[in-house]
Structures are given as C-alpha cells and as structure tokens.
Amino acid sequence: MTAVETRQKRAKKENQPPAYDRPAGARRGISITAILPTTVLLLAAVYFLLPVVWVFFSATKSSAELFTTPSFTFGTALWDNIVELFAYENGSFAKWLGNSFLYSIVGALASTLFSAGAGYALAMYEFRGKRAIMVGLLGGVLLPTITLAIPQYLLFAQIGLANTYWAVLIPTMITPFGIYLAYVFARASVPVELLEAARVDGSSEWRTFRSVGLPLLFPGLVTIFLLQFIGAWNNFLLPYIMLTKTDLFPITVAMYMMLNRGGSEPILYTLAIAGAAIAIIPVVAFVLVLQRYWRLDLVSGSLK
Amino acid sequence: MSALLQESERAGGEATRTVVLPPKRARKPHLQRHTLFAYGLMAPALVMFVVVFIIPIIYSGWLSMRGRGESSGGAFGPREETFVGLANYVSVFEDDTFWVSLGNLGIYSAIMVPLLMGTSILFALLLDLPRAKAKSFSRTAIFLPYGVPSVIAALMWGFLYVPDISPVYQLASGLGVELPNLLSGDWVYVGIINVVLWGGIGFNTVIIYTALQSLDRSQIDAARIDGCGEGRIAWYIKLPHVVPATIVTGLFSVIGALQIYSEPAMLSTLTNAIDSTFFPLMRVYRDAFAHDDLNSAAAASIVLAIGTVLLSLLVLGGRQLVTRKVTR
Numbered sequence: 001m002t003a004v005e006t007r008q009k010r011a012k013k014e015n016q017p018p019a020y021d022r023p024a025g026a027r028r029g030i031s032i033t034a035i036l037p038t039t040v041l042l043l044a045a046v047y048f049l050l051p052v053v054w055v056f057f058s059a060t061k062s063s064a065e066l067f068t069t070p071s072f073t074f075g076t077a078l079w080d081n082i083v084e085l086f087a088y089e090n091g092s093f094a095k096w097l098g099n100s101f102l103y104s105i106v107g108a109l110a111s112t113l114f115s116a117g118a119g120y121a122l123a124m125y126e127f128r129g130k131r132a133i134m135v136g137l138l139g140g141v142l143l144p145t146i147t148l149a150i151p152q153y154l155l156f157a158q159i160g161l162a163n164t165y166w167a168v169l170i171p172t173m174i175t176p177f178g179i180y181l182a183y184v185f186a187r188a189s190v191p192v193e194l195l196e197a198a199r200v201d202g203s204s205e206w207r208t209f210r211s212v213g214l215p216l217l218f219p220g221l222v223t224i225f226l227l228q229f230i231g232a233w234n235n236f237l238l239p240y241i242m243l244t245k246t247d248l249f250p251i252t253v254a255m256y257m258m259l260n261r262g263g264s265e266p267i268l269y270t271l272a273i274a275g276a277a278i279a280i281i282p283v284v285a286f287v288l289v290l291q292r293y294w295r296l297d298l299v300s301g302s303l304k
Numbered sequence: 305m306s307a308l309l310q311e312s313e314r315a316g317g318e319a320t321r322t323v324v325l326p327p328k329r330a331r332k333p334h335l336q337r338h339t340l341f342a343y344g345l346m347a348p349a350l351v352m353f354v355v356v357f358i359i360p361i362i363y364s365g366w367l368s369m370r371g372r373g374e375s376s377g378g379a380f381g382p383r384e385e386t387f388v389g390l391a392n393y394v395s396v397f398e399d400d401t402f403w404v405s406l407g408n409l410g411i412y413s414a415i416m417v418p419l420l421m422g423t424s425i426l427f428a429l430l431l432d433l434p435r436a437k438a439k440s441f442s443r444t445a446i447f448l449p450y451g452v453p454s455v456i457a458a459l460m461w462g463f464l465y466v467p468d469i470s471p472v473y474q475l476a477s478g479l480g481v482e483l484p485n486l487l488s489g490d491w492v493y494v495g496i497i498n499v500v501l502w503g504g505i506g507f508n509t510v511i512i513y514t515a516l517q518s519l520d521r522s523q524i525d526a527a528r529i530d531g532c533g534e535g536r537i538a539w540y541i542k543l544p545h546v547v548p549a550t551i552v553t554g555l556f557s558v559i560g561a562l563q564i565y566s567e568p569a570m571l572s573t574l575t576n577a578i579d580s581t582f583f584p585l586m587r588v589y590r591d592a593f594a595h596d597d598l599n600s601a602a603a604a605s606i607v608l609a610i611g612t613v614l615l616s617l618l619v620l621g622g623r624q625l626v627t628r629k630v631t632r
Contacts, residue, residue, distance in 0.1 A: 033534070037436040044427060045438075045445035048502065051460040052448065054471060058463070071471030118349035125342035133346070140357050142616045144563045146585045147605040150592050151360035151367065174352035205341040234453035236566040241593075252455045252566075259459055260573045273463065276456045287451035288444065 052280065059277040063270050081274040088271060092246060092254070097279070100233055100250040102165065107172030108228035112221055114174060119182020120213050124195060140176030149241045156242065167242035168250070172232050178224050185220025186213070226286070233283050251279045367602035368392050385599075392603035401581040402604065409583050413561040416497045421554050423501065424508035425546070429538050431509070432516045443513070447506040454503055458570035461499045462487070466574070487575035496578075499567045504560070508553045515549035516542055555619045562612050565589070584608055 054071060061075030069075060086093050122130060152171055156162045161170070190213050198208040214221075236252040243249060249257070259272045343350075371388035396402050427446055431439055449457065465486040467473040476483045486495035519542060527537050565585045572578035580594065581587040584604065592601035 283451035
C-alpha cells in the first residue's frame with residue numbers, strides 16, 4: 001500500500017509544471033550561480049581551442065614571421081607554405097594524406113563489419129566456447145599496443161608483409177573493443193523475441209541477421225565506424241614500427257619525421273605547422289559534423 | 305496485485321507450452337545449426353584475432369625466452385640464438401634504466417589519471433547544470449581535441465611551449481610573470497601531462513555526461529523542491545550515479561597512461577629533457593629497433609603487459625566493490 005502511495009506521489013511530482021525545474025532566481029537573467037559555471041566552461045573552451053586556433057594562424061606565417069609577429073595575427077605566407085608543403089619530398093604530402101584516408105576508411109570499414117558479425121553472434125546465440133571468446137577479447141582490450149606491435153612486425157616481416165599497406169591495414173581491421181561494443185549494441189537494440197519470430201516465420205538465420213539484425217544494429221555500427229576511423233587516423237605507433245618506406249607513411253608518422261628533421265632544417269618548422277593544420281582539418285570536421293550521430297549513450301551504457 | 309497474478313499466469317502458460325514441445329533430442333539439431341551459424345558469423349573476426357593477437361603473443365613469449373648464445377665466436381661471430389629461460393627477464397629487472405622509466409611512468413600516471421578523471425567529472429557536472437550558458441559551444445570545444453592525433457597535439461603544444469612564439473608566454477610576460485620552460489628539467493612532466501589531458505578530457509567528459517543524462521530527473525527535482533543546492537545535488541545524487549561509468553573510463557585512462565608513447569616521442573624532437581628511455585615503452589622501442597635486441601624488448605614488454613593486466617583487474621575489482629556499495 002505504501003508503495004502505491006509513493007508511486008502516486010512521484011507521479012504527481014512529475015506532472016508538476018516545469019517551474020520547479022528552475023528556482024525563482026533563474027528567471028531574472030544571469031545570476032551569480034550561472035556566471036561561475038559558465039565562466040569555467042568558457043575558460044575550458046578557450047584552453048581546448050587555443051592550439052587549434054593558434055595552428056591555423058601560424059600556418060599563414062613565414063619562418064621569420066613565426067618568431068616576430070604576434071600570435072593571433074595573420075602572416076603573409078599561407079600560399080607559399082601550402083605550395084612548399086605539397087612540394088616537400090617530391091609531393092609526398094598529398095600521398096601521406098591519401099595513405100591516412102586509406103588506412104582509416106578501409107581499416108574502420110572492415111573492423112566494423114567484423115565487429116558486427118562477431119558482436120551479433122555473441123549477443124544472440126548460446127554456444128560452446130562463448131565465455132572463452134569473451135575473456136580473450138577482454139584480454140585483447142587490456143594489452144599494451146607495443147607488446148603486440150613488435151611481434152606483429154616480426155611476423156609480418158617473415159611473411160613479407162612488413163613495409164606494405166597490409167602491415168598497417170590488417171591489425172587495424174580487428175579491434176576487440178569494437179567487437180565488445182557491437183555485442184553491447186546488439187544486446188541493447190536487437191530483441192531476442194524478434195529473432196524467434198523470424199525463425200517461426202521460416203526465415204533463415206543469415207536472412208534474419210541481414211534484414212532484421214543489421215538494420216537494428218546500424219546506429220551502433222555508425223558509432224563503431226566513427227570511433228575506429230578516428231582511432232586509425234590517430235594511430236602512430238603501429239605504422240611507425242611497421243613502415244620504413246616514406247611512401248607508405250600515414251600523416252602522423254610523416255609529421256613526426258618532419259619535425260624530427262626540423263632541428264637541422266628550421267624551415268621545416270613552418271612546414272610542420274602548416275602540415276599539422278591541414279592534417280587536423282578532416283578529423284575535426286568529421287568530429288564536428290558527426291557528433292550528433294554518435295550513440296555514445298550506449299558506449300557509456302557498456303561501461304556500467 | 306493483479307499485475308502480479310497476470311505475470312504468474314503468463315509464466316504458467318509458458319510452462320504448459322514447454323510440456324507440449326517435442327522431446328529434447330528433437331531440438332538438438334536446431335541448436336547445433338545455430339551454433340554453426342554463430343561460429344560462421346564470428347569466423348572472420350576470430351581468424352583475424354588469432355593472426356593479430358594470439359600468434360604474436362605466443363611469439364613474443366617465445367622470443368622473450370631466447371637470447372644470443374654466449375662465446376660463439378665473439379662479438380663478430382654469427383649470431384646464434386639459444387633458449388635462455390628467464391635470463392632476459394632477470395636482466396630487465398637488473399637494468400637501472402628499466403626502473404627509472406618505470407618510476408617516471410609512476411610519477412606521470414599518479415598525476416595525470418586523477419587530474420584527467422577529476423576535470424572530466426567537473427566538466428560533465430558543469431555541462432549538466434541547468435543554469436550554465438553556452439553549453440553546446442563549450443561541449444563541442446571540449447570534445448574537439450578527440451579528433452586531433454596525439455602526435456599532432458604534441459607538435460602543436462610543443463611549439464606553444466617555446467617562449468619565443470607562444471601566445472601564452474607572451475601574455476604572461478606582458479603581465480610581468482615569467483613562466484617556466486615546460487621543455488626543460490622536471491617541468492617536462494607538466495608539458496607531457498598537459499598534452500595528454502588536452503586530448504583526453506573531451507572523450508571522458510562526454511562519456512560521463514551521457515551517463516549523467518540517464519539519471520532519473522524526478523529525483524533531482526525532488527531534491528530541488530526540498531531546497532537542496534546544486535552542489536549538494538551533484539555530490540549526493542549525480543556523483544554516485546556516475547561512479548561506475550567513471551571507474552571504467554578511469555580504467556581506460558590507466559591503460560592509456562601505461563602505454564604512453566607518441567606524445568613524449570614527439571616532444572623529444574624539441575627537447576633534450578626526454579631521452580630514449582624516458583618511459584618504459586620508449587625503452588622497449590629502443591631495445592627492439594635501435595639496439596636490435598628483440599629478446600630483451602619482448603621480455604620487457606611482457607612484464608609491462610602483465611603489470612597492465614594485473615592493475616586493470618585491480619581497478620575492476622575495486623569497481624565491483626563500489627557498485628555493490630552504490631546499489632545496496
């Protein structure tokens with residue numbers, strides 16, 4: 001009886017006009033309790049935007065201007081920097097950007113597909129060895145990248161894959177965390193009853209997966225793709241270990257190499273800055289445009 | 305009460321239906337067919353997992369137990385590898401640079417992880433406040449660095465640490481303050497930590513913020529009606545609610561902290577304060593590729609892997625304790 005009463009009370013509270021949401025003071029414009037949090041958030045925004053804004057201003061400056069003009073003013077050398085950057089090492093910069101796109105798009109697509117199949121199977125079916133596979137995947141999430149990258153390199157060297165596109169693509173195609181996320185998404189968005197209904201209707205397991213499971217999983221798969229794409233774009237250690245041919249470098253390794261040489265050729269500093277500005281444009285645009293399509297609520301659900 | 309009755313009726317109905325079902329052995333072929341299908345769906349991922357994870361791990365273990373044979377024609381003789389058991393592990397533990405790099409890693413992690421988690425929680429709580437303004441702008445700004453590769457973040461901050469070109473140093477000297485050079489001496493920890501925090505806070509904030517969004521709002525409204533301030537609501541209602549999510553993001557932060565490589569490697573191109581053995585993974589890289597001593601590198605990286613897994617299990621164990629407390 002008391003339970004019913006409290007439930008009624010709660011229902012009443014939920015139906016109260018929203019005025020309770022904002023205590024009386026809030027209506028009178030900005031109060032002191034709004035200023036402090038807003039100030040902290042704006043200061044944080046300045047901190048997080050600072051290097052990005054700085055790098056775009058600095059990309060417009062010549063070597064001399066970089067050290068002499070105030071930070072947030074435009075220089076005169078934007079076009080020269082871009083021309084010089086794309087001419088550097090016989091026009092390799094465009095190639096490095098292309099490589100980054102190749103590694104990220106192909107790697108993320110493949111790993112999303114593999115994750116979808118494995119995650120769906122783990123979430124929807126009971127079978128022998130399921131627990132062992134789950135434990136193995138969790139172990140894969142916990143392992144330090146370099147622990148794997150060195151033996152991976154040695155193995156790939158032995159079968160002749162080191163210093164090829166495959167050396168970076170193959171390890172990018174499989175991410176235990178992606179499989180785990182697909183598993184969580186499948187459990188959250190594909191009801192088992194639906195599978196059973198499809199089975200009763202005579203649909204084969206494969207057809208059920210394709211026309212019932214995959215469409216329901218799709219928003220989750222978009223999230224996985226985005227996470228993997230950004231992870232692959234940002235990857236440094238794996239290509240750094242796997243590749244020595246500059247032709248195959250992704251943008252991250254190329255920028256490291258460029259700055260590493262900068263000590264002996266100071267002109268490379270302006271090129272590195274211009275390169276950094278260009279290299280972050282695609283991913284930053286990616287993050288900004290697609291942040292509303294992310295289903296990070298489910299990621300956080302998976303972490304509970 | 306009536307709902308409960310319906311519930312049991314439904315259960316009873318199902319029970320009678322299972323009785324009607326054909327005997328067990330008739331169902332078994334079905335289940336096996338599903339098992340086959342499940343394995344078929346997983347096959348590509350499993351094959352890749354074996355190639356990319358399992359085989360390298362075993363190979364790494366094998367490498368770590370092997371070493372250059374001694375006295376087989378001196379330093380210039382042919383390189384012979386023999387089984388040396390745990391000798392590589394012993395020499396890792398006897399090496400001072402290993403302990404120094406581990407100490408550096410400890411200092412770095414002990415400062416970085418609490419700061420990362422603390423600021424992420426703070427920003428998530430601020431973004432969740434009904435009165436704060438400019439929220440979607442600051443949320444986007446906070447999240448933006450997530451898209452910036454860590455080497456490029458290190459490159460940009462590296463330049464911002466150079467007093468001659470940094471707006472921060474210019475501003476400070478304009479105000480008559482002389483900032484320390486973050487690329488020298490022990491200040492280099494601050495330099496590295498700043499880059500990592502800049503790149504990591506956004507993702508953690510968004511995860512904790514989305515966890516906050518799932519909180520039952522009527523609870524907060526009730527607290528507000530009772531005259532509870534935002535600070536107390538955050539401390540007594542919101543914080544306990546996000547503790548489980550926070551601990552797991554904390555776990556990922558710890559794993560990330562132990563694996564730090566690209567930021568210090570990039571910054572080391574701008575300073576002498578970071579040497580090639582500053583952090584354990586940098587030392588592993590030096591052993592494997594600069595010293596061409598794969599066996600020692602394998603042993604050290606296995607020590608690190610075991611350490612990481614043990615630490616993660618510790619954090620997960622702590623999490624279970626806390627979640628039990630919260631749900632109780």
